[in-house]
Amino acid sequence: MATTYLEAIREGIWEEMERDPNVFVIGEDIGIYGGAFKITAGMLDHFGEKRIVDTPISESAIVGAAIGAGMMGLRPVAEMQFADFITCGFDQIVNFAAKCRYRWGASVPIVVRAPSGGGIHGGPFHSQNPEAWFVHTPGLKVITPSTAYDAKGLVKSAIRDNDPVIFFEHKALYRRVKEELPQEDYTVPIGKARVFREGSDLSIITYGAMVYVAEEAATELEKEGISLEIVDLRTLLPIDEGTVLESVKKTSRVILLHEDTLTGGIGGEIAARIGEKAFEYLDAPVMRIAAPDTPVPYSPPLEEAFLPNPQKVLEKARQLLGY
């Protein structure tokens, strides 16, 4: 039976809790209710209140307590109800968790899970993609899976990792994406991108829900005999520069695609690295497709205009192929 992206994350956490008695979950409405998105459904019954810790509405305390517990040898998985509310725990993440090892050698083995992304009519405070803030914070790891396989394998790696990991789950993928998963335990390494689709004419470097936007564009272009390669970054920090550069060297044309807004987004960072390290392989300028520099609007036509879509990718791809 195929497993959804949502169920894959749930299974990943569940199996880690079975494997390691130090793993526990902390967050809002995660007990009886099973979490706003049901990631922790059934966990309270199975693991009990000691390991499924329901909290008041206190993101800063959730992250802070996770840090403290992590330093005492536990392996906390903290849930933000929406990624948009991660701002309320920002100081704990970027100043406390991220800087312990560098300053005084302490491990902070926490995972902060954050359901992110638009396309669900959530409006400005239930749709954001705040990954770039954390990518700009040395000491953190930042993960953005796009498939059920990766979501499960990466959440396991995140839990086993000894550094603080921010795990962005794209809400629009929760129930939309599914696949058969292996029966046996597996992990997906942090920091490794994956070629989601092989191609030779143009590379799209992307992650999260945008992988599927790129895929739709690729299917369309295939009909015209154009072969698009899609690189799914999977981890944004540390970035897998090798896989990106390899793809660029192969196709010589590249689009960086993300749902996060344009200015200061991860696309700019990757463009710079391509410019520094693969300039002579390029046949065309490096292009970015991202949301415009605005908050995420609520009204359907506005949100549609805001989000990158296959049409926008096709336009940019054709422009690049014309070089």
Added chain:
Amino acid sequence: MAAVKSLLTGNPAIAAEEPGTEAGLALRAFHYMTLMREVEDRIERKLYRQGKILGGVYVGRGQEAICIGAGLAVEPEDVLFPSHRDLGLYFIRGIHPRQVFAQYMGRVGGITRGKDGNMHMGDLSLHIVAIISAMAASVPVAAGAAMALRYKGSRNVALCFFGDGATSRGDWHEGLNLAAVQKAPVVYICNNNQYAYSTPLSKQMRCENVADRAPGYGIPGHIVDGNDVLAVNATVKRAIEHARAGLGPSLIECKSFRMTGHSAHDAASYVPEHLWAEWAQKDPILRLRSRILAEGWAEEQDLDRITGQIRSEVEEAVEWAENSPYPDPSEVLNNVYEQSIEGK
């Protein structure tokens, strides 16, 4: 108050009442509470289920007495910071149900022209500040607004609303403490509806009452029956006088119950059955109705006429909103800044 008058003049039962009397207050409250209930029922139980509203829907069913009792205690230029369950405040300030339906449906006729949805709406010309989603974020903002009102020599105050769950946020504590230290003219009003999403009060705080937190900040705390609109009104009035007199902020806890799921998608099966039945008995609109009849402030048919009028107003408003166009996609880029920085 021009907008309020215009809403009421069509209503003989209310127009007949002297402003400032308890009867007048009760009838105005009845009007607004019924309006809020009818509009929200339409939103939650019809438009949302018909798929005409996409996205979150949070209503104040069963808690109407809180925002309306408070809203009828303020002057038009007192600054309001509604929470996501305080729709009635907007009506008191003259917002039309048409604009609210259009807001929920993401239409141009909505208060934010489709930029945001549901209760995320404000209008500084009406002295209403829009919430952000993050609970309690308005609490320090209201402290600052109140400090500014005093700074400018205004006699106006700020009223800031939030739920029981919001009081667990750091912003809440920082905001209350700052307001207290500054003696800011602000009244903090908690709708204690006993739940924060699925989380019952006992998992939110160890103190029995939200108001118990007030002494920790050195400010007065009051507990009031949040389903008794006249009691809410009287308590808020006292706290406003306290603030206007330069004596600083107060915290008012209105005990009530959320007679619905957290949002339209939530069946709230975590709420014990008996609580629904118990609190249905205490419905604030039914209670006000009985009180009005018992006091002889109006006759049964007067109240039915108010309700009937509101229902047709709601019908018309829904139709208006459905005919309001969606914003043009190009509007996505508007108003990020006062002056566009496009191309700079």
